[in-house]
Amino acid sequence: MTSQAKNNWSINDSIDLYGIKKWGQGNFSVSDTGDATITIPFPEGNVSVPLIDIVNGARGRDYALPLLLRVENFLDAQITLINETFRQAIKTADYHGSYTGVFPVKVNQQCAVIEEISRFGVKYGHGLEAGSKAELLLCLANLHTNGLLICNGYKDQDYIDLGLWATKLGYRCFFVIESPSELPLIIERSRLLKIKPLIGLRIKISAQVSGLWTETSGDRSSFGLSTAQLIAIIDQLRDQKMIDSLQLLHCHLGSQIPDINEIKVGVREASRFYADLADEGIPLKYLDLGGGLAVDYIGNQSDHSQSCNYNLSDYCEALVTTIKETLAPQGIEHPTIMTESGRFTVAHTSILLFDVLDVMRYEPISIPETLPQNLHPLVEKQYQLFRQIKETEFTNVYPLAIDTRDQIRELFRLGTISTRERALAENLFLGIAKKLISILDGQKDVPLSVLKLKQNFADIYYGNFSVFQSLPDTWAIGQVFPVMPIHRLDEYPERNASISDLTCDCDGKLDHFILSGGESSTLPLHPFKEQENYILGVFLMGAYQETLGDLHNLFGDTNVISVRINSDASFDVIKEQSGDTISEVLQMLEYNPSSFFNDFRDKIEGAVKNQKITINDRQKILNLFSERLNDQTYFNKAQEI
Numbered sequence: 001m002t003s004q005a006k007n008n009w010s011i012n013d014s015i016d017l018y019g020i021k022k023w024g025q026g027n028f029s030v031s032d033t034g035d036a037t038i039t040i041p042f043p044e045g046n047v048s049v050p051l052i053d054i055v056n057g058a059r060g061r062d063y064a065l066p067l068l069l070r071v072e073n074f075l076d077a078q079i080t081l082i083n084e085t086f087r088q089a090i091k092t093a094d095y096h097g098s099y100t101g102v103f104p105v106k107v108n109q110q111c112a113v114i115e116e117i118s119r120f121g122v123k124y125g126h127g128l129e130a131g132s133k134a135e136l137l138l139c140l141a142n143l144h145t146n147g148l149l150i151c152n153g154y155k156d157q158d159y160i161d162l163g164l165w166a167t168k169l170g171y172r173c174f175f176v177i178e179s180p181s182e183l184p185l186i187i188e189r190s191r192l193l194k195i196k197p198l199i200g201l202r203i204k205i206s207a208q209v210s211g212l213w214t215e216t217s218g219d220r221s222s223f224g225l226s227t228a229q230l231i232a233i234i235d236q237l238r239d240q241k242m243i244d245s246l247q248l249l250h251c252h253l254g255s256q257i258p259d260i261n262e263i264k265v266g267v268r269e270a271s272r273f274y275a276d277l278a279d280e281g282i283p284l285k286y287l288d289l290g291g292g293l294a295v296d297y298i299g300n301q302s303d304h305s306q307s308c309n310y311n312l313s314d315y316c317e318a319l320v321t322t323i324k325e326t327l328a329p330q331g332i333e334h335p336t337i338m339t340e341s342g343r344f345t346v347a348h349t350s351i352l353l354f355d356v357l358d359v360m361r362y363e364p365i366s367i368p369e370t371l372p373q374n375l376h377p378l379v380e381k382q383y384q385l386f387r388q389i390k391e392t393e394f395t396n397v398y399p400l401a402i403d404t405r406d407q408i409r410e411l412f413r414l415g416t417i418s419t420r421e422r423a424l425a426e427n428l429f430l431g432i433a434k435k436l437i438s439i440l441d442g443q444k445d446v447p448l449s450v451l452k453l454k455q456n457f458a459d460i461y462y463g464n465f466s467v468f469q470s471l472p473d474t475w476a477i478g479q480v481f482p483v484m485p486i487h488r489l490d491e492y493p494e495r496n497a498s499i500s501d502l503t504c505d506c507d508g509k510l511d512h513f514i515l516s517g518g519e520s521s522t523l524p525l526h527p528f529k530e531q532e533n534y535i536l537g538v539f540l541m542g543a544y545q546e547t548l549g550d551l552h553n554l555f556g557d558t559n560v561i562s563v564r565i566n567s568d569a570s571f572d573v574i575k576e577q578s579g580d581t582i583s584e585v586l587q588m589l590e591y592n593p594s595s596f597f598n599d600f601r602d603k604i605e606g607a608v609k610n611q612k613i614t615i616n617d618r619q620k621i622l623n624l625f626s627e628r629l630n631d632q633t634y635f636n637k638a639q640e641i
């Protein structure tokens, strides 16, 4: 970056740099004062609220960072978007059926999310999808009694009975059969309870998709019925005079499918099954195409595994026209199209906000103007290199400096070079690297090998959060989420950094970022100032992260608030939830914190008896111990003195 760009840095440069327009879908922007904002459309116009205002509002209510923020408006907006876009595609294609969406609960089971989807979804008849008994129970509690419910997953007798009673109550509750063994129990229970079930069949699609979840489809997928099994089940239903229960055909190709052509191939296959079965006289009405609708995390509209080469309109159009075309030769009536789009519905709604606690810089601490006498010649050599770096010969300098550094380390191990000499030599080495990087910063077309140099000497920013608790997919499958500061965006971000979390695990880090130009292993950030908060946001992380997280190093749930933005730019806190306390986390591991306290007290009493501490100290220590048990697990800045 040239110094000119540095001096003229504007919020638009930040918008470009962090790629906000590309991945933000219009939901995020930057205010004139350099604060990241969320933008909500209202009939009277767009309303923008700085995230820092929400952070301050949360702090005022005693919800410190790290904080998981949910914006309810985004849930409503996504549900509206998917329903309206399908409606448009159906109209354009002159398709004779309609669209109904269901939200797959496993993507985000949190109460605030499900309550809002159930409440807002009524308008569109948007339903819920359950994949387990626990999920079914929460669906039944949240969905209104004529709501649409898709029951996937393994079903025991209790699951089936619950679903049957739900049908009797008026829910449109479909049992989607995933394996032949489920059918006899459904037949038996429905006969016994005298309730006619609604049945769907999950077919195995042989077309395989790319992306991170390729195993969901294909012959070896553990989900769904082979064609032979499908036919066997249909024959059984006919024998049992239950074929009129079979109204739905289901498939799920995988999640985050980046390539629209692969989606079309899968939909075509599913539609062929639908056409033939309908042709046989089976009263099918619904074609449920599962999930897969991708979120463009990177924002470059490509077939990269974390992007997608289509937008929502393309997706809707692809489904509608592929189904229509595939059914046409047999003159089959158009089904109601269903999708179970989870990721697309909830990704935007959640933002993880955390503060930076400290920074490690790979820079020299001090380099003396003149060198001490009688230094080892190798240290002298490094010093000369440091002094004489010239722009023209920099490609030779770096390998030479590394070589000298390594020789010095070897001689240190042999006892020839002292610790002080080594310290000086390391400062010199870092000084050389810093000079080289600043020479390069002014140059265009920086070669790849040199970019690597920048990464090797990038800062580490320590964040007050746990990757394992809050962003498990970044660790497990290399998922990338957009990360950026939520303020100071009118300032040039002159540092380059990776981010480390609070856990003592070298995997507890973020070192893969989305920048306008693509991906990067470092993130441009602003210089950290001890006395000021520096807050980063991780965006688009509303899908799959919350319940997959774990207690690594005993970092528990963060504080969570759900807000609703109003048309006058005020916001209401709809739901709030304090993060886990240390005591709660310990109880999850079957400790008993109150006996814990007693055990510790016994030790302290012993220390009083042995006159190691005074009675006064005893009280101080015990108070500290018991108060900390009720604290949250994250770094508490207020406690820092």
Ligand SMILES: *Cc1c(COP(=O)(O)O)cnc(C)c1O
Pocket (backbone or CB within 6 Å): 104, 106, 107, 131, 152, 252, 254, 255, 256, 290, 291, 292, 293, 340, 341, 342, 343, 344, 543
């Ligand atoms: C996980 C899952 C989904 C959700 O997929 P997304 O790609 O998140 O939309 C939908 N249906 C089934 C059966 C699933 O298992």
